[in-house]
Amino acid sequence: MINMKRSIKLLLIVTILSASLKAQEHGPSFITIRGDIKTPVKIYDNQMLTMDRLTVQLTGRDGTARNYTGVSVSNLLKLAKLPQGKELRGENLSMYVMVKSADGYQLVFSLPEFDSSFHGRTIILADRLEGGLLPVKEGPFRLIVPNEKVGARSSFQVTEFIVRYGKD
Amino acid sequence: MRGVLIFVLFILISAGNQKNIPAPVPLTIAYPDNFGHKIYINADNPTTVEGVLLGRHLFYETALSANNQISCATCHQQARAFTDGKRFSTGVDGTLQDRNTMALVNLLWVNNLFWDGRATGLEVQAKTPLTHPHEMGQSLERSSQKLSNLKNYPEQFKQAFGTDSIDPAYILKALAQFQRTLVSGNSRYDQYLQGTYQPTLSELNGMNLFYANSNSTSGVRGAGCGRCHGGVKTYSELFHNTGLDVSPTDSGRERVTGQKIDRGRFRVVTLRNIALTAPYMHDGRFTTLEEVVQHYSEHVQETEFLSPFLDKLHLTRQETKDIVAFLHLLTDSSFITNPAFANPAQQK
Numbered sequence: 001m002i003n004m005k006r007s008i009k010l011l012l013i014v015t016i017l018s019a020s021l022k023a024q025e026h027g028p029s030f031i032t033i034r035g036d037i038k039t040p041v042k043i044y045d046n047q048m049l050t051m052d053r054l055t056v057q058l059t060g061r062d063g064t065a066r067n068y069t070g071v072s073v074s075n076l077l078k079l080a081k082l083p084q085g086k087e088l089r090g091e092n093l094s095m096y097v098m099v100k101s102a103d104g105y106q107l108v109f110s111l112p113e114f115d116s117s118f119h120g121r122t123i124i125l126a127d128r129l130e131g132g133l134l135p136v137k138e139g140p141f142r143l144i145v146p147n148e149k150v151g152a153r154s155s156f157q158v159t160e161f162i163v164r165y166g167k168d
Numbered sequence: 169m170r171g172v173l174i175f176v177l178f179i180l181i182s183a184g185n186q187k188n189i190p191a192p193v194p195l196t197i198a199y200p201d202n203f204g205h206k207i208y209i210n211a212d213n214p215t216t217v218e219g220v221l222l223g224r225h226l227f228y229e230t231a232l233s234a235n236n237q238i239s240c241a242t243c244h245q246q247a248r249a250f251t252d253g254k255r256f257s258t259g260v261d262g263t264l265q266d267r268n269t270m271a272l273v274n275l276l277w278v279n280n281l282f283w284d285g286r287a288t289g290l291e292v293q294a295k296t297p298l299t300h301p302h303e304m305g306q307s308l309e310r311s312s313q314k315l316s317n318l319k320n321y322p323e324q325f326k327q328a329f330g331t332d333s334i335d336p337a338y339i340l341k342a343l344a345q346f347q348r349t350l351v352s353g354n355s356r357y358d359q360y361l362q363g364t365y366q367p368t369l370s371e372l373n374g375m376n377l378f379y380a381n382s383n384s385t386s387g388v389r390g391a392g393c394g395r396c397h398g399g400v401k402t403y404s405e406l407f408h409n410t411g412l413d414v415s416p417t418d419s420g421r422e423r424v425t426g427q428k429i430d431r432g433r434f435r436v437v438t439l440r441n442i443a444l445t446a447p448y449m450h451d452g453r454f455t456t457l458e459e460v461v462q463h464y465s466e467h468v469q470e471t472e473f474l475s476p477f478l479d480k481l482h483l484t485r486q487e488t489k490d491i492v493a494f495l496h497l498l499t500d501s502s503f504i505t506n507p508a509f510a511n512p513a514q515q516k
Contacts, residue, residue, distance in 0.1 A: 102425070102429050102433070103408055103433070103475070104280070104404075104405050104407050136472040138476065140429070156476055157429055159427075
């Protein structure tokens with residue numbers, strides 16, 4: 001029984017490693033967090049595999065629910081020392097995050113939209129679909145915004161999170 | 169004490185000189201409201217009447233090229249929506265460019281210039297064609313020297329930027345200001361939107377196909393062009409691999425980002441005045457709009473880097489004709505004849 005568990009664990013490690021190696025064929029993939037923060041942060045695909053992983057469902061246009069796995073955007077933004085939880089008050093509530101994709105597509109979220117203390121849902125940056133790598137057309141990183149009537153904010157090929165303060 | 173007096177005198181004289189130069193007059197660029205307001209004006213280079221006029225003179229100035237024979241307008245001709253009709257333009261040294269000359273239309277909404285978006289802002293972009301050895305081939309410093317010796321320029325720079333010395337940065341700023349004014353928003357399509365033009369059946373059908381997505385359940389036919397050529401101005405700042413080649417010889421935006429997912433990705437251009445800007449695509453491979461639509465209909469190459477939003481459209485012959493009819497509707501004759509964009513030397 002122990003041997004079997006060990007074998008499954010080994011198989012899992014090999015699967016993840018081979019997936020990572022496949023990703024490496026395209027060079028290391030990364031996203032950048034920049035903007036009104038002290039130091040821009042680059043997060044690589046390998047680093048994401050070491051962070052707390054979450055799986056959420058997204059229903060496609062064809063009505064099929066699919067399982068996407070990755071890291072909560074809130075945890076990624078934590079690496080850039082962005083305010084979270086109780087810190088999200090006062091002027092921090094005027095912060096927003098522009099999510100940019102490789103094709104130039106741009107979306108805006110207010111910072112609290114990523115925070116679980118404000119929202120019952122968790123938005124993730126996915127790097128896996130049903131356990132495998134994302135299809136090239138969607139990945140290497142796709143934003144998954146669950147429970148939205150329109151899928152336009154679950155954007156493909158995310159490359160940057162740009163943090164700004166709304167100023168007037 | 170004498171030193172202090174001289175210093176005070178100097179300050180007074182300087183202040184007096186400043187007063188002799190009237191401040192340039194701010195210019196608000198007019199454009200249709202339905203184009204949206206995601207415009208790009210450099211905060212360090214506000215648009216002024218004098219700056220735009222200077223930029224227009226510089227745009228048509230051959231002294232900015234190493235052989236004194238080429239100006240920006242050589243490759244960017246107003247009658248062709250600021251293109252030159254060639255697959256590849258020729259530089260001062262006789263070398264052909266790597267990519268097709270881009271139209272200068274509605275640049276007010278463009279932040280990342282060139283086919284691969286490598287230059288942020290028109291001020292940055294202008295430096296390349298002016299100085300590249302295969303384009304106009306002259307350093308900005310040399311251009312400054314030459315302009316200083318030409319009649320009217322020192323005075324025009326003074327009026328636009330308040331200085332006698334022609335700084336290279338001001339050449340770029342003036343050119344950027346002029347190019348921002350090249351707004352095209354008076355085509356028959358705009359007139360249709362305002363209720364003053366009745367499109368033909370073919371144009372209307374083309375318009376519907378352009379904006380609609382095909383839906384096999386409802387039977388709606390659509391080409392979904394508007395997804396990328398978005399909105400009324402038929403432009404969103406996007407870059408896509410449109411399936412031109414299985415193995416692109418020009419890697420496009422990948423050269424800028426270093427990311428393989430950007431292989432063969434190029435700017436999605438505005439379709440305003442597109443009927444005037446043949447040949448088409450980054451390498452000018454298609455000579456007609458029919459060929460372009462045919463590409464999207466039947467010849468899109470399925471590669472891993474193909475835009476996720478593209479698939480062969482399988483249009484009928486009539487549908488192709490209708491889409492092309494709609495594209496012709498985007499021609500703005502007032503844009504290509506607007507005297508404010510023409511060579512000022514020929515208007516005197």
